[in-house]
Amino acid sequence: MEPSDEELCRKIAERDAAAFELMVDRHQGRAYRLATSILGNEADARDVSQDAFIRLYESAGRFDGRSRFSTWFYRILVNLCIDHQRKNRWWKRMAPLASPGDVRDERAFDPPSSEAGPEDEAMLKQSISRLRPALAKLSPQQRAAVLLQTQEGFTSREIGEVLKCSEATARVHVHRGIAQLRKLIANE
Amino acid sequence: MAGIHPETELIPYLRGDLSADERARVGAHLEGCAQCRQSAEASSALLSNLTQVVEGVRDPDWTEYRAGLKRKLRARQASSATMRGRLQRMREDLRLPAFGWPSMAIGAAAVAVLAIAIVIHRGSGSLPAPGVDQLELQQELSSADVGLLANYHVVENLDLLENYDVIEHLDELGPGNPQNNETPS
Numbered sequence: 001m002e003p004s005d006e007e008l009c010r011k012i013a014e015r016d017a018a019a020f021e022l023m024v025d026r027h028q029g030r031a032y033r034l035a036t037s038i039l040g041n042e043a044d045a046r047d048v049s050q051d052a053f054i055r056l057y058e059s060a061g062r063f064d065g066r067s068r069f070s071t072w073f074y075r076i077l078v079n080l081c082i083d084h085q086r087k088n089r090w091w092k093r094m095a096p097l098a099s100p101g102d103v104r105d106e107r108a109f110d111p112p113s114s115e116a117g118p119e120d121e122a123m124l125k126q127s128i129s130r131l132r133p134a135l136a137k138l139s140p141q142q143r144a145a146v147l148l149q150t151q152e153g154f155t156s157r158e159i160g161e162v163l164k165c166s167e168a169t170a171r172v173h174v175h176r177g178i179a180q181l182r183k184l185i186a187n188e
Numbered sequence: 189m190a191g192i193h194p195e196t197e198l199i200p201y202l203r204g205d206l207s208a209d210e211r212a213r214v215g216a217h218l219e220g221c222a223q224c225r226q227s228a229e230a231s232s233a234l235l236s237n238l239t240q241v242v243e244g245v246r247d248p249d250w251t252e253y254r255a256g257l258k259r260k261l262r263a264r265q266a267s268s269a270t271m272r273g274r275l276q277r278m279r280e281d282l283r284l285p286a287f288g289w290p291s292m293a294i295g296a297a298a299v300a301v302l303a304i305a306i307v308i309h310r311g312s313g314s315l316p317a318p319g320v321d322q323l324e325l326q327q328e329l330s331s332a333d334v335g336l337l338a339n340y341h342v343v344e345n346l347d348l349l350e351n352y353d354v355i356e357h358l359d360e361l362g363p364g365n366p367q368n369n370e371t372p373s
Contacts, residue, residue, distance in 0.1 A: 028253065033245040046248055050257045054264055127237050128244060135241070150235055151242040155205045171196040178199060178231050185234075 005069035013061035038081040052077040075162045082140040134184040142177035
């Protein structure tokens with residue numbers, strides 16, 4: 001039987017290298033995808049998600065088990081993503097040649113092929129290509145809240161735990177994020 | 189439908205993230221509110237497309253990713269070890285040699301004796317009494333202070349007299365601002 005995340009975390013706190021390897025195996029894909037969706041850049045997402053695993057290794061002993069492990073770990077990851085964006089904000093101001101859409105690395109995304117017809121697929125690709133730059137225009141909290149809900153299937157309470165806010169505030173972040181995305185896409 | 193639109197609850201409703209009571213309330217509202225139904229449908233379509241965006245993220249070379257993670261972890265551990273070593277050395281540097289504590293005790297005792305001697309010497313010596321002129325001057329100054337206290341309610345509320353409009357628009361004040369040349373009325 002596979003050990004739970006919580007059990008692995010306890011072992012990592014005791015510096016069990018195998019447990020850490022297994023934990024990284026289990027979460028690297030989701031962590032990397034979430035970081036890429038928030039940051040819009042492969043290289044930054046790789047660095048930040050690796051840093052999140054290092055934080056996990058160093059602070060596994062502080063996981064008290066009151067929340068799900070994934071909530072605790074994604075709080076570390078999302079905070080690192082938000083911090084990363086704050087640190088790099090000055091650079092984006094200094095590079096006015098790049099439009100907000102250009103900031104995101106288009107190579108990082110490869111829309112999945114669906115079983116729909118070629119016309120539907122083209123429309124879907126177009127819709128997705130409009131969503132990416134729109135996502136980049138959301139505030140970091142809104143973007144994280146929307147992505148945690150769509151990617152991780154987190155509840156509003158869990159999003160609140162990750163973003164250190166109340167469940168009601170988490171709902172507001174998601175609502176405003178989705179409303180803003182709809183507005184941005186409609187204005188295009 | 190009358191009532192407040194449950195805007196922030198529409199997405200949790202779509203995703204089954206509401207309690208039974210909340211779900212019933214939002215469901216009832218949606219039945220009678222075309223605006224919220226339309227909003228919920230549009231949000232649902234957008235959420236579906238967002239899932240595609242996230243699923244469309246390409247995986248990196250995981251072998252390279254893991255190698256990078258190991259390198260970073262090793263560097264971090266080495267850095268922590270170096271830091272611990274430095275702290276240890278600092279602690280050792282702060283530690284006094286075996287003969288240090290008696291020497292410090294003797295030094296402290298000498299300083300204490302010197303301080304007591306100075307205090308005793310000052311106490312035994314007669315300080316010159318203040319002259320009459322000096323006393324009068326002190327009395328005058330004190331009475332001036334008491335005069336201020338007669339208007340204590342003004343002093344107490346001085347901060348209320350501050351012009352916050354000026355403070356709020358401080359950034360508009362400057363040598364180049366033509367508004368500053370206007371004569372106050």
